[in-house]
Amino acid sequence: xxxxxFKRLIRVVVLLxxxxxxxxxxxxxxxxxxxxxxxxxxxxxxxxxxxRHRLGLDMPYIQQYWLFVRGLFVGxxxxxxxxxxxxxxxxxLGYSFKRGEEVSTLIKENFPPTFWLAIGAFILWMVIGVxxxxxxxxxxxxxxxxxxxxIALVGYALPTFFVGLVFLFFIVLKWGLLxxxxxxxxxxxLTQFLQTxxxxxxxxxxxxxxxxxxxxxxxxxxxxxSDFIRTAxxxxxxxxxxxMRHALRAGLTPIVTAAGLDLxxxxxxxxxxxxxxxxxxxGSLAISSVNDADLPVVVGITLVAAFFIVMANLIVxxxxxxxxxxxRLT
Amino acid sequence: MTLIDxxxxxxxxxxxxxxxxxxxxxxxxxxxxxxxxxxxxxLEPGKTIAIVGESGSGKSVTAQALMGLITRRTxxxxxxxxxxxxDIVSMDDExxxxxxxxxMAMIFQDPLSSLHPFYSIARQLVEAVRVHQxxxxxxxxxxxxxxxxxxxxxxxxxxxxxxxxxxxxxxxxRVMIAMALINSPDLLIADEPTTALDVTVQAQILELLTSxxxxxxxxxxxxxxxxxxxxxxADDVLVMYGGRAVxxxxxxxxxxxxxxxxxxxxxxxxxxxxxxxxxxxxPIPGNPPSLITLPKGCVFFPRCTYSHEVDGQTCATVRPELxxxxxxxxxxxxxxxxxxxxxxxxxxxxxxxxxxxxxxxxS
Numbered sequence: 018x019x020x021x022x023f024k025r026l027i028r029v030v031v032l033l034x035x036x037x038x039x040x041x042x043x044x045x046x047x048x049x050x051x052x053x054x055x056x057x058x059x060x061x062x063x064x065x066x067x068x069r070h071r072l073g074l075d076m077p078y079i080q081q082y083w084l085f086v087r088g089l090f091v092g093x094x095x096x097x098x099x100x101x102x103x104x105x106x107x108x109x110l111g112y113s114f115k116r117g118e119e120v121s122t123l124i125k126e127n128f129p130p131t132f133w134l135a136i137g138a139f140i141l142w143m144v145i146g147v148x149x150x151x152x153x154x155x156x157x158x159x160x161x162x163x164x165x166x167x168i169a170l171v172g173y174a175l176p177t178f179f180v181g182l183v184f185l186f187f188i189v190l191k192w193g194l195l196x197x198x199x200x201x202x203x204x205x206x207l208t209q210f211l212q213t214x215x216x217x218x219x220x221x222x223x224x225x226x227x228x229x230x231x232x233x234x235x236x237x238x239x240x241x242x243s244d245f246i247r248t249a250x251x252x253x254x255x256x257x258x259x260x261m262r263h264a265l266r267a268g269l270t271p272i273v274t275a276a277g278l279d280l281x282x283x284x285x286x287x288x289x290x291x292x293x294x295x296x297x298x299x300g301s302l303a304i305s306s307v308n309d310a311d312l313p314v315v316v317g318i319t320l321v322a323a324f325f326i327v328m329a330n331l332i333v334x335x336x337x338x339x340x341x342x343x344x345r346l347t
Numbered sequence: 348m349t350l351i352d353x354x355x356x357x358x359x360x361x362x363x364x365x366x367x368x369x370x371x372x373x374x375x376x377x378x379x380x381x382x383x384x385x386x387x388x389x390l391e392p393g394k395t396i397a398i399v400g401e402s403g404s405g406k407s408v409t410a411q412a413l414m415g416l417i418t419r420r421t422x423x424x425x426x427x428x429x430x431x432x433x434d435i436v437s438m439d440d441e442x443x444x445x446x447x448x449x450x451m452a453m454i455f456q457d458p459l460s461s462l463h464p465f466y467s468i469a470r471q472l473v474e475a476v477r478v479h480q481x482x483x484x485x486x487x488x489x490x491x492x493x494x495x496x497x498x499x500x501x502x503x504x505x506x507x508x509x510x511x512x513x514x515x516x517x518x519x520x521r522v523m524i525a526m527a528l529i530n531s532p533d534l535l536i537a538d539e540p541t542t543a544l545d546v547t548v549q550a551q552i553l554e555l556l557t558s559x560x561x562x563x564x565x566x567x568x569x570x571x572x573x574x575x576x577x578x579x580x581a582d583d584v585l586v587m588y589g590g591r592a593v594x595x596x597x598x599x600x601x602x603x604x605x606x607x608x609x610x611x612x613x614x615x616x617x618x619x620x621x622x623x624x625x626x627x628x629x630p631i632p633g634n635p636p637s638l639i640t641l642p643k644g645c646v647f648f649p650r651c652t653y654s655h656e657v658d659g660q661t662c663a664t665v666r667p668e669l670x671x672x673x674x675x676x677x678x679x680x681x682x683x684x685x686x687x688x689x690x691x692x693x694x695x696x697x698x699x700x701x702x703x704x705x706x707x708x709x710s
Contacts, residue, residue: 244460251414252475252526253448256440266465341465342510 021346025334029327036323038082040316045078049310055114071096072114085111085316110320111313113306120317123302130200131298134290135283137214138221143276146226150233151260157238165230172227181220181293188216198294217294221287225279232275236268243267269340274333281329285322361432363566364390364413364534368426369436371405371412378639382408384590385426387669388583392533395560395567397581397598399574399613401635405590406570410536412436413568414453415443431533449479451534452527457543458519462511468495468522469507475526494525497562498555517548521555528559535560536568541576553580574617578602586610589636589646592669596676606678606687609647611694629698645681653690657681 052069053060069075073084084093088109095103095112103119105112110120153165188194195212203210240246241264249263250256286300295301299318306314337344371383383405390396398406411417415435417424428435430451435443455461463471472491473484480487488507495503498521511519520540527535537556541549557580560567569581577584577598584601586594586609594607605611612631633650642648644663654662661681669677672684680687 244455244457245463247411247416248453248455248461248523248526249463250416251447251453253444253446253478254474255444255478263463267463342467343464343512 018346022335025331029331032327033320033323034086037085037316037320040319041078041082041085041312044310044312044315047310051114051310051312054310110317113311113314115306115309115311116314120313123314124299124317124321127297127299127302129202129298130296131284131286131291131300133203133210133214134217134221134287134296134298135280137218138225138287139276139280139283141218142222142226142229145222146229147233147265147272149226150230151237151265153230153234154237154241155260162234166234169227169230172223173231175224177220177224177287177289178293180223181217181290184216184220185293198296200296213294213296217287217290217296220293221283221290228275229272232272233265233268236271237264240264240267266340270337273336273340277329277333277336278326281325282322284325286318362389362429363392363431365429366409366413366426367429369409369412369428370423370425371408371417372423373421374423375639380638381590381641382422382638383412384641386585386587386590386592387426388585388592388595390534390566390568390583392566393560393564394582395569395580396583396585397569397571397577398585398587399570399572399577400587401572403635403638404587405638406587407538409587410453410538410568410570413536414447414451415440416447416453445479448475448527448532449530450532451536452530452532453536453538454520454523454527454540456539458516458523459511459543461523462519464511467508467510468514472507472522472526472529475529479530490529491525494529495522497559498522498525498528499551500525516544517551520544520548520552524552524555524559528563528565531563532565534566534568536570538570539572540569541573542571549576556580574602574613586613589641590638591646591679592677593647593679594677595669596673600673600676604673604676604688605691605695606672606676606682606684607647607680608651608653608682608687608690611691612650615694615698645679653682653686656686 050065052065052072052074055068055072056065066075073081076084087093088105088107088111090107092107092109093105095105103112105119108121110124112119113123116123149165149169153162156162156165185198189197195216196209198213198216199209200213201209237260241260243264245267246259246264249259254263286298286303288300288304290296291298291300292304299321302314303318305311306318334346338346366389367387368385369383369387370385373380373382386405386409388396398409400406408417412424413428413430413435415438424436426436430446433442433446435446438446462468466474469488469491472494473487476482476487476490477484482490492503492507495507500506500518500521506514506518511522514522524540535556540556541552544552553576556567559565567580569576571577581598583596584594584598585592586601586607588609594601594605594610601610602614605614609631615629616631618628631650632652636642636646636649642663644661644665645651645654645667648654648662651662665681667679667681669679672678672687678687682690
C-alpha cells in the first residue's frame, strides 16, 4: 500500500511537470508579446527590450522553464539586481508582473468563490442526480421514468451560459426575487453569500445532475437484476435497505469515479458560470490572465487545476478497494 | 376420472404448505410468458418435495412465487399458496417480508453471485439475523459463528470476516445455507443448490442439507434437474414441463412406475457411469416449448414419441388434465392408463438392459 502510494505520487509529480511544460510550449508559439503588454502608451523599442530583459523573457524558453521548475522546489528571487528584490518561497508558482503579485497569492485570493461554487453545486447535483436516478430505475418503463429521462436529456443538452443567463435575467433582473450577485465570504455575510451562490449552484447542478440521473439509473437497473438482490429480498430485508445498502452500493463504483473527477474539474474554476455571475474565482482569473498574456498566472492556474484532477484520480483509485473488497491496488 | 377438484375447494388449508392452481404470467414485449400454469402440490412439515424439469419448465419461477419474490408489478400471480394457514399470494408486501427469511428461506444455484460481493460474510449473516430478531450485533455475530460451525465451515470465527470471493464454491454454498437456516425457518426452498458446484462438493452439500433438515425439522422444496439427487433425498416429486405439472407423486412411485412420456424420457436420458463407452445417450428429441407460444393441446405433444397411440388429433388439440392413476400419483397424459404402464415397463426394461449389457461387456 505504501509502495503503491509512493509510486502514484511520483507519477503525479511527473504528470504535473509535463502539463506545465506543455503550457509553457503553447505560450512560446503565441503571437502576443508579454513584454509589449507591460509597456504603456509612450512606448519605445528600447523600453520594450529593457522590460523584456527585466522580466527574463529574453532567455531561451527552456531556461525560463527551468527557472520555473526550480522555483517550484526551492523558490526563486525576482529582480535580484534591483534595489527591492522579490522573494518567492517554494513552492513558487511564479510572479505576475502584470498584477505585481505572486501567483500563489492570486490563486489563494481567487480560490474561495470557486471552492464554494464547486462544493455547493456538487452536493446539490449529487443528491438530485442520484435520488432521481434511483426513482427512475424503480419506475422503469413507466411514464415517470420516461419523464425523468426526458427532462435529464434536456438538462444535459443545456449549456451553462444559457441556463445562467436565463436565471439572471428572470429571477434577478425581471422579477427581482434575488439581489444582483455580489460575492462575499460566507463568514462575513452568510445571507448575501447564499443569495449570490444559489443561482450559480442551481445552474451548474442542472447540467451535471442530468448526467448522474442517467448514470445512477443505469447502474441501479443493472444491480437490481443481480442474484444478490434476490438473496437480500429472500432474507426479508426491507425494500428501502435493499435499494440503498445492497443495490446502490453495488453500482457505486462508476458514480464515485465520475463524481471525483467532476468535482476536481470544478475546483480548477468554473469559467463560464463564474463569468455569468461575476464570481471572482479561479475561472475569472484564468480568463483575464489569458487576455493579458499573463503567462505565470495561466501556468499557475493550469497547474492547480491539473493538480486537483490528478489528486481526484488518485483518491478515487484509493477508494475503489474501500467500495469493492475484490479490488486490490498494485 | 378422479380429478383433483375435490381437494381444490375451500379458501383455507390445514396443511403445512399447500399450493393450489398457482399461475404466473409475465407480460413481455414478445407476448405473454406462461411461466407457471396452474400448478398444485402440497408438502408436510419436515418432508422434501423435488420439483424437476428442464430449463424453462417454470420450476424456478414456482419457487420464487412461493417466496413472494415475484412482484405483482411485473407479473400476474394467481391461485393460492397456503403456508402455515396463510395465503402468500394475497399477502401484502410487509407481511411477506416478515415471513421471508424467518419462516421460509431460500438458497440459490450460484452462491458467488447470490452473495453480495462487497460485504463480508459476517455482515451478511448478521443482517439476516437482525432483520428478524431484536438482538445486538455481537449476539447476532455469535449466532452466525455457531451456524457457520453447523454447516461445516472450519474455524468459523476466523473465516466469518472473509468476503465471498475469498471462499471456495462449496464454502460459499455452505454460507448460503447457514444464512438461510439461521432463523430456523420451517421451509427451505433450494433452487438447484448443487448445480454450480464440483461433483465432489455436490454430495457434501446434499448430505449437509439432509442432516440439517433432520436437526431443524425443516421442510425442503428441492428444485433440480438431477434425478439422482431426487431419488436420494426427496419424498415426493413434481415433474414440470412447459410451466405445467405433468406428473406428481411419491418418489418411489413416480420413479418405479412413471407414466408420463416426459418423465420416461427424463429417466432414460440420465447418463450412467456403468453404460458402455461410446454408447449413445437416449435424449428426448426436440427442444422445450417457448413459454409464449405453448402448443395448444398437450404441451409435450411435439416431442412425444407415443402420441400416435392416441386417436386422431386429441394430443394436438385437447389439453390433458392431471388425473390420479394410483394413490397420490397424478399424471397429465391422454394415453390410456394401461398403455402408459405398458410403455413404462418396456422403456424401463430397455434402460435396465443396456445397464446389464454394459456390465457384462468387459468379458
